[in-house]
Amino acid sequence: MATSTSCPDWQALAAARDRSPQDPPGWESALRHLDECATCRREAVAADPTLAFRALPALELDVASEVEAMRLRVAALRGATAVVAPRRRAAELVARVHVSWRLAAAAAVAALAVFAGGNDHHDSTPVSRVAAAVASPAAQAPPAASPALAAELASQPVLDGLDKPFDHVVQWNGDNLSVILVVDQRLGV
Amino acid sequence: MSVPRLVYSERDERQKWLQASDLELLEGLRQENERALDELVRRKTPALLQVAYRVLGDLEEARDVVQVSFLRMWEHRARFDARWSPNTWIYRIVTNLSIDHLRSRKSRERNTEPYRHHLRQVEDERGFSELQAREVAAIFEELAAGLSEKQRLAFLLREVEGLSSQEVAQVLDCRESTVRNHLFNARKALQKEVRKRYPEYAQEGLLGAEVAQ
Numbered sequence: 001m002a003t004s005t006s007c008p009d010w011q012a013l014a015a016a017r018d019r020s021p022q023d024p025p026g027w028e029s030a031l032r033h034l035d036e037c038a039t040c041r042r043e044a045v046a047a048d049p050t051l052a053f054r055a056l057p058a059l060e061l062d063v064a065s066e067v068e069a070m071r072l073r074v075a076a077l078r079g080a081t082a083v084v085a086p087r088r089r090a091a092e093l094v095a096r097v098h099v100s101w102r103l104a105a106a107a108a109v110a111a112l113a114v115f116a117g118g119n120d121h122h123d124s125t126p127v128s129r130v131a132a133a134v135a136s137p138a139a140q141a142p143p144a145a146s147p148a149l150a151a152e153l154a155s156q157p158v159l160d161g162l163d164k165p166f167d168h169v170v171q172w173n174g175d176n177l178s179v180i181l182v183v184d185q186r187l188g189v
Numbered sequence: 190m191s192v193p194r195l196v197y198s199e200r201d202e203r204q205k206w207l208q209a210s211d212l213e214l215l216e217g218l219r220q221e222n223e224r225a226l227d228e229l230v231r232r233k234t235p236a237l238l239q240v241a242y243r244v245l246g247d248l249e250e251a252r253d254v255v256q257v258s259f260l261r262m263w264e265h266r267a268r269f270d271a272r273w274s275p276n277t278w279i280y281r282i283v284t285n286l287s288i289d290h291l292r293s294r295k296s297r298e299r300n301t302e303p304y305r306h307h308l309r310q311v312e313d314e315r316g317f318s319e320l321q322a323r324e325v326a327a328i329f330e331e332l333a334a335g336l337s338e339k340q341r342l343a344f345l346l347r348e349v350e351g352l353s354s355q356e357v358a359q360v361l362d363c364r365e366s367t368v369r370n371h372l373f374n375a376r377k378a379l380q381k382e383v384r385k386r387y388p389e390y391a392q393e394g395l396l397g398a399e400v401a402q
Contacts, residue, residue, distance in 0.1 A: 049379070059238060066234055
């Protein structure tokens with residue numbers, strides 16, 4: 001096979017590599033040349049058959065589905081690990097519950113906007129009592145500070161999957177009321 | 190009422206991590222940011238599957254190892270040292286778990302069984318170049334199974350995946366000179382086996398020539 005004048009002497013390079021663990025001078029540039037020069041590949045591989053393994057074909061993967069499957073697997077494994085190792089995870093779980101509670105509070109305020117139809121804090125329906133309590137400064141404290149409220153929220157989930165990521169959270173601030181709208185990606189907006 | 194204010198956007202958050210460097214992702218992991226983990230999974234899954242598959246020779250086992258590797262990255266996120274290359278840390282976790290998995294595998298016959306017969310059976314069903322490329326990969330899997338773990342990993346990471354000797358030394362937790370010795374011995378063993386088991390390829394250089402087409 002004819003080789004370009006710039007092609008390395010693969011026999012000499014391979015012989016040098018056979019003598020010592022140290023790569024011979026010019027080896028890296030020879031490899032870069034090999035990756036782009038199909039004409040000297042045959043000679044290079046004949047001199048050192050292991051050079052063929054530089055061009056191993058990639059796995060045939062459906063990358064998008066592999067990635068999504070892996071994301072779900074990792075999430076599931078993280079959840080399972082959290083269940084089987086409660087002591088080690090205690091601090092993380094506490095933090096997560098705390099975040100979830102805050103999101104629950106936000107959702108409860110959104111429920112106020114939907115069900116109560118304004119800023120009437122004197123309505124005595126359960127929903128508006130919960131929402132009014134959440135919107136008040138005292139509601140910003142952790143659940144331990146108001147166990148009755150926490151129990152009511154826990155007994156009546158206001159939004160499914162509160163620990164899942166949300167697409168958007170929008171906040172309106174009024175004089176006496178803040179409305180926080182949580183827009184889940186499942187709504188398709 | 191004030192003008193509505195966007196407090197949080199999942200899309201913006203994803204976009205932010207999409208543009209982050211590997212180092213920034215690992216920093217995000219250290220801060221317990223789950224979006225950073227999601228992006229790391231998106232970015233690294235294909236490459237890590239390749240490496241684990243090359244070590245294990247089984248895609249489903251490779252998936253298991255990569256899954257556990259991501260969990261390990263999350264659990265050990267505080268241990269990442271920013272002076273390291275992110276890839277070095279990640280590859281180290283994957284290769285160590287792959288080796289652990291390999292050791293725990295009860296039977297290795299499946300790995301060392303020659304592929305030639307099977308490949309010849311499917312020769313008529315596929316294009317020659319594609320078959321040749323697959324055959325090279327199969328030959329590598331077959332022959333690499335005869336190397337020691339360190340030789341196999343050194344060769345895989347340096348010669349196949351293209352990491353530098355320094356990076357391989359960090360992944361394998363040894364000196365660069367040790368990596369060079371592993372490579373030297375791996376190359377000798379592979380050359381000997383290719384020439385012995387597949388002389389037609391070694392003599393005519395077909396092993397690489399067809400793959401390049």
